[in-house]
Amino acid sequence: MEKPKIEISGLNKKFGDLAVLKGISLSVEAGSVVAIIGPSGSGKSTLLRCINLLVTPDGGQIRVGEDAFTFGPGTKLPGTRDLARFRSNTGMVFQHFNLFPHMSVLGNVMEAPVTVRKKSKAEARELALALLAKVGLSDKADEFPARLSGGQKQRVAIARALAMQPDVMLFDEATSALDPELVGEVLGVMKKLATEGMTMVIVTHEIAFAREVADRVIFMRDGIVAEEGPAHQVIDAPRETATQAFLSHFHRGGHHQTAETAP
Amino acid sequence: MYQWDFAFLWSYRWLFLKGLGVTVAFTVGIVLLGLVIGQLAALAKLSKWAPLRILSHTYIELFRCTPVLVQLVWFYYALPVLSGIEISAVSAAMLALSLYGGSFYAEIIRGGIVSIDPGQTEAGAALGMTPFQTMRRIILPQAFKRMVPPLMNQSIIQFKNTSLVSVLAVPDLLYQGQVAAHDSYRPLEVYTAIAVAYFVILYPLTILVRKGEEALARND
Ligand SMILES: Nc1ncnc2c1ncn2[C@@H]1O[C@H](COP(=O)(O)OP(=O)(O)O)[C@@H](O)[C@H]1O
Ligand SMILES: [Mg+2]
Numbered sequence: 001m002e003k004p005k006i007e008i009s010g011l012n013k014k015f016g017d018l019a020v021l022k023g024i025s026l027s028v029e030a031g032s033v034v035a036i037i038g039p040s041g042s043g044k045s046t047l048l049r050c051i052n053l054l055v056t057p058d059g060g061q062i063r064v065g066e067d068a069f070t071f072g073p074g075t076k077l078p079g080t081r082d083l084a085r086f087r088s089n090t091g092m093v094f095q096h097f098n099l100f101p102h103m104s105v106l107g108n109v110m111e112a113p114v115t116v117r118k119k120s121k122a123e124a125r126e127l128a129l130a131l132l133a134k135v136g137l138s139d140k141a142d143e144f145p146a147r148l149s150g151g152q153k154q155r156v157a158i159a160r161a162l163a164m165q166p167d168v169m170l171f172d173e174a175t176s177a178l179d180p181e182l183v184g185e186v187l188g189v190m191k192k193l194a195t196e197g198m199t200m201v202i203v204t205h206e207i208a209f210a211r212e213v214a215d216r217v218i219f220m221r222d223g224i225v226a227e228e229g230p231a232h233q234v235i236d237a238p239r240e241t242a243t244q245a246f247l248s249h250f251h252r253g254g255h256h257q258t259a260e261t262a263p
Numbered sequence: 264m265y266q267w268d269f270a271f272l273w274s275y276r277w278l279f280l281k282g283l284g285v286t287v288a289f290t291v292g293i294v295l296l297g298l299v300i301g302q303l304a305a306l307a308k309l310s311k312w313a314p315l316r317i318l319s320h321t322y323i324e325l326f327r328c329t330p331v332l333v334q335l336v337w338f339y340y341a342l343p344v345l346s347g348i349e350i351s352a353v354s355a356a357m358l359a360l361s362l363y364g365g366s367f368y369a370e371i372i373r374g375g376i377v378s379i380d381p382g383q384t385e386a387g388a389a390l391g392m393t394p395f396q397t398m399r400r401i402i403l404p405q406a407f408k409r410m411v412p413p414l415m416n417q418s419i420i421q422f423k424n425t426s427l428v429s430v431l432a433v434p435d436l437l438y439q440g441q442v443a444a445h446d447s448y449r450p451l452e453v454y455t456a457i458a459v460a461y462f463v464i465l466y467p468l469t470i471l472v473r474k475g476e477e478a479l480a481r482n483d
Contacts, residue, residue, distance in 0.1 A: 052389060054385055054388060054389060080393055080394055081393065083388075084388075084391050084392060084393045084396075085391065086391075087388060087389055087390070087391045088390065088391025089391075090389075091389075092389040094382060094385070094386065094389075096382055098380070098382040098383060098385060098386035099386075100383065100386070100401055100405075101405065102404050102405050102408075111390070111400065112390035112391060112392065115392060115396050115400055116390065116391045116392055116396070160390070161389075161390070164390060164391060
């Protein structure tokens with residue numbers, strides 16, 4: 001069998017006295033989709049941000065593709081250049097989009113290929129236009145982010161990340177900041193990426209989406225992996241009581257239950 | 264009643280113009296030098312290297328919390344004694360006013376940089392940009408727009424501060440005014456004319472700054 005695309009073992013992270021990740025291990029096969037679910041504050045974002053080293057772990061090992069890092073006492077932290085090169089191979093999509101407001105949609109997508117990869121403007125432009133077509137936003141290339149809907153912004157953010165032609169895409173609650181009617185268009189793009197064989201790690205509250213698109217689901221609670229398995233098994237027949245309790249907050253449709261609709 | 268008579272000022276026009284030239288040249292000099300110093304001090308204060316942060320902080324507070332007139336006199340009279348290097352009045356004034364302005368510019372620039380959503384830095388980093396690339400391409404262009412009005416305000420203050428160099432006998436507008444006042448025995452008209460000259464130059468600039476601030480408020 002091929003070795004996994006992402007391998008993490010014994011990952012620890014503390015913020016001050018607060019232990020946020022406590023010995024997390026996980027692996028992601030090339031071309032597969034892993035969804036991370038769990039209550040707010042359980043460390044999902046921190047784990048995701050450790051995978052591209054936006055957060056530096058205190059201990060443990062991370063390997064993405066050929067790049068491996070060990071963290072802990074006595075180990076040297078990677079320098080800024082190594083970090084930048086490493087991150088350029090992983091794409092990340094944020095809950096609040098974080099588009100560059102002073103650049104057009106096209107400028108946002110062209111920025112990293114030109115600045116980091118030193119592609120020519122023409123080449124970057126061609127790539128950016130192709131990616132905007134892929135996310136269904138060819139007609140918005142010259143708009144500025146402020147004039148887009150949330151769903152459009154997030155699709156631009158996905159195109160921007162894809163422009164670096166990453167091996168791995170990380171999504172941190174990509175649809176949580178969106179109006180309900182705009183969630184579908186972003187999930188649609190993510191699903192398309194998954195079927196094209198992109199390796200993806202998705203933090204999400206869209207349980208139905210995780211069940212449909214993810215190969216494996218990880219349930220996190222208090223900084224540990226409380227349950228892990230094939231998506232259908234974890235979501236339809238969770239073994240752990242904590243997972244059962246968490247999933248009981250969601251409708252069968254996968255939407256988070258609100259106070260009004262709760263029984 | 265005092266009999267105003269402004270007509271005689273015309274004969275001093277070349278003197279005033281020379282003074283104004285020195286004032287404007289001085290302002291341009293201390294604004295440019297101050298901006299360079301301010302930018303460096305701002306980046307130093309945001310550095311992850313503690314000694315650099317402390318150095319920058321000390322400089323900024325030292326210059327913000329002492330009167331600029333005291334600094335001016337100190338650089339001219341005290342610095343040569345300490346360093347053993349003779350320094351001309353123009354150099355001393357230039358140095359003092361630039362460092363003084365730089366300490367204020369530094370805080371404006373630093374404030375502009377930290378006012379940008381940290382998500383922008385993260386987005387740059389996640390795309391594989393180095394901290395330097397992120398600062399140059401993502402943060403500074405956004406921060407700069409917010410900095411321009413306060414930087415212009417500070418530069419207007421710097422323009423007025425140049426009048427202090429007259430105490431070191433640098434021949435700026437105010438200094439030439441003093442010459443004219445002594446010469447004509449009509450200080451009232453001379454100093455009134457000088458006040459008017461400053462006002463005529465600075466008032467339009469303050470309107471420009473206000474327009475800039477309003478445009479910014481609309482965009483945010
Ligand atoms: N930069 C940080 N500094 C301090 N505490 C943090 C930081 N980031 C996250 N935390 C804390 O770590 C815990 C886990 O956060 P997070 O990983 O964002 O959880 P989740 O994404 O599952 O909601 C929370 O208690 C949060 O307050
Ligand atoms: Mg989170």
